Amino acid sequence: MEETLHRFLATWMQFVLDWGYIGVFVMMVFESTAVPIPAEVVIPPAAYWAAQGRFNIWLIVVAATAGSWVGSALSYWVAYKLGRPLVEKYGRYVFLSPAKIEKADYWFQTYGAGGIFVARLLPGIRHLISIPAGLFKMNFKSFSLMTVLGAGLFNGALAWFGIRVLGDQPALMKDPGAMMVVLKEKSHYLIGFAVVIGILYWLMTWMQKRASAKRAA
Numbered sequence: 001m002e003e004t005l006h007r008f009l010a011t012w013m014q015f016v017l018d019w020g021y022i023g024v025f026v027m028m029v030f031e032s033t034a035v036p037i038p039a040e041v042v043i044p045p046a047a048y049w050a051a052q053g054r055f056n057i058w059l060i061v062v063a064a065t066a067g068s069w070v071g072s073a074l075s076y077w078v079a080y081k082l083g084r085p086l087v088e089k090y091g092r093y094v095f096l097s098p099a100k101i102e103k104a105d106y107w108f109q110t111y112g113a114g115g116i117f118v119a120r121l122l123p124g125i126r127h128l129i130s131i132p133a134g135l136f137k138m139n140f141k142s143f144s145l146m147t148v149l150g151a152g153l154f155n156g157a158l159a160w161f162g163i164r165v166l167g168d169q170p171a172l173m174k175d176p177g178a179m180m181v182v183l184k185e186k187s188h189y190l191i192g193f194a195v196v197i198g199i200l201y202w203l204m205t206w207m208q209k210r211a212s213a214k215r216a217a
Contacts, residue, residue, distance in 0.1 A: 009172075010172075010173050010174075012041070012045060013045045013048065013049075013172070013173060014173070016042070016045040016046050016049065017049050017054060020055070021055070021059055021060070021063040022063075024042060024043070024046050024060060024063045024064050024067065025063045025064070025066055025067040025070075026067065027042045027067065028042060028063070028064045028065075028066075028067025028068050028071065028155075029067045029068075029070050029071040029074070030071060031067070031068065031071060031127065032067070032068045032069075032070070032071025032072045032075065032126070032127055032130070032151070033071045033074060033075055033127060039064065039068075039154065039155065039158055040158065042064065043060065043061075043064055043155055043158035043159050043162060044158055044159075044161055044162030044165070044166060045162065045166075046060045046064075046159075046162070047060060047158070047159040047160075047161070047162025047163045047166065047167065048162055048163075048166040048167055048169075048172065050159075050162075050163065050167075051162075051163050051166070051167025051168070052167075052170055057159055057163065060159055061152065061155050061156050061159050064151075064155040064158075064159075065148060065151045065152045065155050068120070068147065068148075068151035068155065069144060069147050069148050069151065071127075071130075072130040072143075072147045072151075073130070073140075073144065073147075075127075075130035075131055075134065076130045076131075076133055076134040076138075076140070076143060077134060078131075078134065079130070079131040079132070079133070079134030079135045080134035080135070080137060081134075083135070084135055100128060101128070101131060101132070103125075103128075103208055103211075104125065104128040104129055104131055104132045105132045105135070106208065106211035106214075107119065107125060107129065107132070107207065107208060107211050108129060108132035108133060108136060108138075109132075109136075109211070110207075110210065110211035110214050111207070111211070113138070113142050113143070113146050114146070115129070116129055116133060116138075116142075116143060116146035116147060116150065117146040117147075117149055117150040118150070118207070119150070120146070120147060120149075120150025120151045120153075120154055121150055121153065121154050121200065122200050122201075122203065122204040122207075123197065123200055123201060123204065124201070124204055125204055125208075126150075126151075126154075130143075130147070161189065161193060164189060165189045
């Protein structure tokens with residue numbers, strides 16, 4: 001099991017290295033659309049390579065944030081141009097059920113521009129919030145600013161996490177034992193990460209319930 005897990009990790013890490021900044025950018029474009037690739041599996045591996053001197057950590061954050069903005073802008077403009085009927089009719093083909101769109105609607109109507117910033121920090125909604133912003137024809141400059149600020153903060157935090165947890169293990173690619181060192185000696189970071197994700201999920205759920213309640217009222 002350890003060998004299999006390490007082989008999978010090493011293959012993915014090598015993929016991130018081979019594709020470089022462009023790969024980070026493209027994957028983060030997808031991360032911000034309706035068919036997301038989790039940023040959590042993109043930025044920490046890239047941060048590891050930055051710690052080994054193969055990438056520049058600031059350029060990683062810039063590439064990731066630019067990709068987040070481009071993906072979000074694409075979703076925004078598709079929703080802006082097509083309108084609600086077509087988005088609701090065909091959204092299910094890209095994993096956008098009417099229920100998901102409705103929840104994002106409630107969120108946007110309740111929290112507005114500030115909600116775009118907060119949504120970029122929250123799992124489960126950050127790749128959806130661009131659609132109601134486009135449907136409601138939010139000012140694109142304000143939308144872009146909130147997206148870049150929120151995505152930049154989130155991507156920077158993931159880069160820091162990647163360096164702190166993976167960066168001091170140069171043998172990670174070749175030695176399964178190095179992976180076990182990370183799992184054992186860095187367990188407090190991993191537990192902290194899980195706790196933060198749990199808190200963010202709770203916050204997302206609470207804010208969505210609050211938005212739904214306001215809409216019902």
